[in-house]
Amino acid sequence: MNVPWHFARLRGERVTLDLLRADDVEVLSAIQGDPAIVRYMLYEARSREQVIAAIERDSAHDCLERAGDYVQPAIRDADGQLVGTLYFTLVSTDDRTAEIGWLLSATARGKGYATEAAEIFLRIGFDELGLHRIAAELDPRNDASAAVCQRLGMRHEAHLRENMWLKGEWVDTAIYATLEQDYRRAHSEFRDADGR
Template sequence: MPASPAPALPPLPYTPAHPLRTERLDLRPVTLDDTTAIHAYRSLPEVCRYLYSNPIDETTAHEAVTAQAARTTLRTSGDVLQLAVAVRETGHLIGDVTFVLTSTTHRQGGIGYVFHPAHSGHGYATEAARALLKIGFEDLRLHRIQAELDGRNTASARPLERLGMRREGHLRENEFLDGEWTDEVIYALLADEWRALRAPEDRRPPAPSAP
């Protein structure tokens, strides 16, 4: 008996509704007005230590934010969606997240995130990354989503593990960063696993209406 064909992706291009609202955060397109806030953390050596980019100065920040601001729609394999992350209560921008439509043929995507260290320890990265997984698995009906990070970056690995992503690979000394060979680790989640993780949440009764 021939195998059933894989479900097709929804029609592209895809532009998410904005803002994407989580419990505490708003995820929205990056704008040039975000340059100062993004420069504030992407200029920090401790933030860029495990990234594939160096700390940026003000000029480079403007160029980087200009590029990010254009990444609002997914049309084909390789396209990137870039979103600023703001705390809804204050409107303060605390980081940015990335979703990559890796392959339309194989229905695969990738996620990444960078946050200001002053806002670590509050679960914001986990909350924002969950919203990216929801885009991939529920809006785009992808089969697999992965994240790659420097093997030394245990702080960024923890949100992926909290989300149920599986550590699939450990590539030894496959990147040369800041004058040294470094390892890379790969985390991934499948659509079936996402649905299983979401099932208990979907069975919760709706919250009672306010009187």
């Protein structure tokens, strides 16, 4: 694997990814403090103080080297407004595996921002880090998140039944993943179809 990998601002066609900042607290509190938005996240709706602590913690993570290392950059739109966050963590350097996740504000949905931000990290994962497999784990009731996985070309690999006690109930987990060879095949087909 090509580690250590250091995070620096990343630009897509419409979104930019950079580290969270202290002045993101208002917008991020509106997102992470909304029980409806975080319904399928592992955490409960966060208070402003918890969001401040999360920004402090996450903005200090800018390097991927060992299992468990993560980055959680802000997703910003063309105006530089915070619209959500992207999560990317190394699961194993021996197996060259990583996990990815996403979160958007209610008003930023339906524009493809989560898919675009995740695509940036799939490219980095396979082209720069040399990963073999990138997975996403989600509540199977989370149709919007499953749709992001499908748009990314991730395959639905597993449905774990009631493997977690979360927010007062047993919940299932869906696992989606893409392998390096799937990713390369999809992108070479895309290039061929596009004539590039």
